[in-house]
Amino acid sequence: MKRKLLLALVATATVATAHAQVKVEDAIKWRQSAYATMGWSMGRIKANLDGTYNKDEVVKAANVIQAIANSGMGALYVPGSDKGKGWAETRVKPELFTDGAKVGKLAGDFNQAANELAKVAASGDAAAVKTAFGKVGGSCKACHDDYRKDNK
């Protein structure tokens, strides 16, 4: 019985480790990567809206944004990752780790906007994509305004 309890505790500890084991440098690198991948995708959609519209291109880019928006990036804001270096020194502001409700609201707005963009991209309606694209861009900016340091 004692042994079983010990095994259960060890198992729990292992699971907890599996979740907690994301290293600070990796967490920062991965969030910088995921954001930069969305930056690429937003640029592609903008090029399509400004130039010749190619539905297929826009769908691909919107799907990347949607998948990343829904990926649960919150897990990459591990304790201690308010400082440190991934690909580069992190640009997160410490407030992101303490403004729980506000960050949750911004993340939720972003999520919703990304889902809407993927939906209208699939419809091929360029005017609707333009509107949805603007909303996604606004939700990126809202977060950056409050929680990302300016580039030196």
Next chain:
Amino acid sequence: MKRKLLLALVATATVATAHAQVKVEDAIKWRQSAYATMGWSMGRIKANLDGTYNKDEVVKAANVIQAIANSGMGALYVPGSDKGKGWAETRVKPELFTDGAKVGKLAGDFNQAANELAKVAASGDAAAVKTAFGKVGGSCKACHDDYRKDNK
């Protein structure tokens, strides 16, 4: 008439620019970012297979891999990007730019494996995910073996 032709040419040139204007440093940064984002996602799936399986976590990660696999990353191998610095010095081997058919085959295998992984992830069948995950991992490795330089 002459003016119309000129305008048409200018318009064409602008469109061509819209496609060609990806800068080498951006292209390298974006492909490093997209690959690293998939690395994060593969790690998450592995943690779920090795520890407690959470269907939702695996679906999110698999969807990211699928969306990136289908995003048309080939566009990020712009001419001249066999050398240069994105987040870091590129690790691509020059052969990737010349082995057209072989690279296409590897990219196709990867694509198919990523689509299969997303499909079985949605079904929640952990054993099937394990198999599909192995195939995706193999397709990443196949490309790295031939086209990515070792880390110094």
